[in-house]
Amino acid sequence: MDPTQFSVVTGDKSNGIPPTNGPRLGSLKHSNSQVVTPAFMYYTKYGSVPYISREVFEKIVPDDQALFNFPLPTCLSFYQPLKEFKRGLNSFVGLEKYLSCCSINDYAVDTPQGYNKKDNVAIKTKCGNQLINHEKYMDIIEVFKPTMYVTLSISDINLDSSPSAIEKSVNISNRLFKSCLERHHQSEVLKQSCVIAPIQGGYNVQERIRSAAFLSEYHNDILGFLFDGFFTDGTIVEEIPSDLILPVIDKTMEYLPYDKMKIIFGAWTPSLIIDLINSGVDMFDSSFPYITTERNSALIFDYNLKYKNESIIMDISNCETDKNVDNLNEYEICLTNTSHFEKFVPIKDSCTCLTCKKHTRSYIHHLLVSNELLGSILLTIHNLHYFNQFFKDIREVLTNANSN
Amino acid sequence: MAEINEEGVNFESPYDGTQSLLTPEKSIQIQNAIGADIIMQLDDVVPTTSKDDKRMEEATYRTTRWLDRCLGAHERPNEQNIFPIVQGGLIEDLRRLSANLHLERKVNGYAIGGLVGGEEKKDFWKMVFLSTNLLPCDKPKYVMGVGFAVDLVICCALGADMFDCVFPTRTARFGCALISSGQISLRRKRFRMDFEPIEKNCSCSTCKTYTRAYLHQIVSTEAVSCSLLSVHNLNYQMQLMKGIRESIKVNKFPEFVQEFMTNMYPDKNYPQWCLDALQSVNIELK
Ligand SMILES: [Zn+2]
Ligand SMILES: [Zn+2]
Numbered sequence: 001m002d003p004t005q006f007s008v009v010t011g012d013k014s015n016g017i018p019p020t021n022g023p024r025l026g027s028l029k030h031s032n033s034q035v036v037t038p039a040f041m042y043y044t045k046y047g048s049v050p051y052i053s054r055e056v057f058e059k060i061v062p063d064d065q066a067l068f069n070f071p072l073p074t075c076l077s078f079y080q081p082l083k084e085f086k087r088g089l090n091s092f093v094g095l096e097k098y099l100s101c102c103s104i105n106d107y108a109v110d111t112p113q114g115y116n117k118k119d120n121v122a123i124k125t126k127c128g129n130q131l132i133n134h135e136k137y138m139d140i141i142e143v144f145k146p147t148m149y150v151t152l153s154i155s156d157i158n159l160d161s162s163p164s165a166i167e168k169s170v171n172i173s174n175r176l177f178k179s180c181l182e183r184h185h186q187s188e189v190l191k192q193s194c195v196i197a198p199i200q201g202g203y204n205v206q207e208r209i210r211s212a213a214f215l216s217e218y219h220n221d222i223l224g225f226l227f228d229g230f231f232t233d234g235t236i237v238e239e240i241p242s243d244l245i246l247p248v249i250d251k252t253m254e255y256l257p258y259d260k261m262k263i264i265f266g267a268w269t270p271s272l273i274i275d276l277i278n279s280g281v282d283m284f285d286s287s288f289p290y291i292t293t294e295r296n297s298a299l300i301f302d303y304n305l306k307y308k309n310e311s312i313i314m315d316i317s318n319c320e321t322d323k324n325v326d327n328l329n330e331y332e333i334c335l336t337n338t339s340h341f342e343k344f345v346p347i348k349d350s351c352t353c354l355t356c357k358k359h360t361r362s363y364i365h366h367l368l369v370s371n372e373l374l375g376s377i378l379l380t381i382h383n384l385h386y387f388n389q390f391f392k393d394i395r396e397v398l399t400n401a402n403s404n
Numbered sequence: 405m406a407e408i409n410e411e412g413v414n415f416e417s418p419y420d421g422t423q424s425l426l427t428p429e430k431s432i433q434i435q436n437a438i439g440a441d442i443i444m445q446l447d448d449v450v451p452t453t454s455k456d457d458k459r460m461e462e463a464t465y466r467t468t469r470w471l472d473r474c475l476g477a478h479e480r481p482n483e484q485n486i487f488p489i490v491q492g493g494l495i496e497d498l499r500r501l502s503a504n505l506h507l508e509r510k511v512n513g514y515a516i517g518g519l520v521g522g523e524e525k526k527d528f529w530k531m532v533f534l535s536t537n538l539l540p541c542d543k544p545k546y547v548m549g550v551g552f553a554v555d556l557v558i559c560c561a562l563g564a565d566m567f568d569c570v571f572p573t574r575t576a577r578f579g580c581a582l583i584s585s586g587q588i589s590l591r592r593k594r595f596r597m598d599f600e601p602i603e604k605n606c607s608c609s610t611c612k613t614y615t616r617a618y619l620h621q622i623v624s625t626e627a628v629s630c631s632l633l634s635v636h637n638l639n640y641q642m643q644l645m646k647g648i649r650e651s652i653k654v655n656k657f658p659e660f661v662q663e664f665m666t667n668m669y670p671d672k673n674y675p676q677w678c679l680d681a682l683q684s685v686n687i688e689l690k
Contacts, residue, residue: 045625045626046621046622046625046626047618047621047622048622048626048628049628050626050627050628051627051628052628052631053610053628053631053632053635054613055609055613055635056631077621078621080596080597081596081597081599081617081618081621084597084599085599085615085617092615092617092618093618094613094614094618126625369419370418373627373630373631376627377627377631
């Protein structure tokens, strides 16, 4: 069995001119699985999508084509049992038939900075911080046997980080990357796993380029690149202004090989996701619908996607959000709001998810205010379905643009 | 939290903390709106451990008075069935009185209430048996609050027909899984390296996929564990009740009880109350 392959399906105008980094369709293949990009990884906590078991997940995503992200902070405690279990992380958590990616950070929660010590990376678990060096990390990865994994890195960088902290994170992360890659090449069990290289550098373009240029030299050894180190607190990602991050992404992209998968994690808004796709990013995660669910909200935004001037353009037209002042943003409604107390309509009329087919806002409101678990389960079903549909629509626009 | 008088029960509203009075009429009005097939009368419950016999007597009579008010307020008698609740605590005369008073009302089934409140098992089973003996054979009898598998089997032996699934789902939320030899708390460290399903040969979707070791990892932190354990525990209880029904159909209920008790108590250290209860219906354990 070959390890995972990524290839760009469209975007390349292939008329002699080198491809530019616009929006593109890609394909991630591993034995019988194929994930078409732009796509997102399903965010997990302790090996499960929050609130829903795999049995329910199968009803939301009926085809078996899905990629799960396992952040180390909630999976580290699996290391000891998995050493004895021997069949890898996917099998242990009941997600054997799917693709998996291990990452260092939990991008949907707040992580305090400053606990890393030299080349030891602090992993914040429920039993406190644990320092991991590259040897220990690779031991863990050998036991987890994921389809792909991000190499160990220092990424506790945010908008307020000092230039020296940023420089240090690039230096150490580059060093850790080399050490992990060496171990990877020596490892028999990791022949089936692929490496994702984390680009550091905060909001400093020069440092980003330095990181990207260094990692790109190893392009034959890696499946893709992760744009890492933009934030430490996962719950405020939506507030990061697009004009701060997009120029950094665009400039860095120029130094990365075109045909590799580009990943970014975190709860970016749908509008910024479109921008990032336009910049050539292929893969995201489901932090956004997760955080939406955590604040008892449901995604309801009406959008219209067009392809114009080699970019996707999204118009958001929401009639509902205009008249409801209590909305947090244009994408969602908060179902604990008393205005839903007697609303006997689905979350979203046009939605075909299990929740919208059977349940009313009034019922979900009631479940949420009485702290019933089922409330979050029903919201997760809707929000994941909605986010999934959003990406399906994006791919459709790109497919149509490609065939014209 | 709740204050009871002849009019009804005064609750503190879970929504806004205001006082709201639940009368028997109001309770039926709500249940008529919900539309369940079986609905419960509002009853006056005194803890079985109460030593106040006078209060118990008052509650027993009041429960019947409230039953009449409930029946009078019932607006969908052709679609929904009100079950009266037999009260009387652990006082035999009051239980008998309560059952007899309720027998005079025209209903399609009965509940036996006010038990499983911390009383001793030897008192519990006698009250169930007394009640099931007085209630008519051709109407379903629902024992409220009963949950442990042993209690379900013994109550069936004593003539009870129906229970609910409060226990299996509640105990699941605390990380407890029901198995043929009793129950296990998946929080315990000893499951950390246990790569078996909760129960071998269990047909539920949880046992088909997940090990005790994985459930141990998520049991106190992840909401998913409540779902996974609820699936198993509900399946367990459904299979148990199915086993009881199947054995009754083929006239092998005593054999079923024997097998069940052997699994629960492999060393044959049967609790005395079980032996006594079963003996009262002529089932002798080996
Ligand atoms: Zn929906
Ligand atoms: Zn099971």
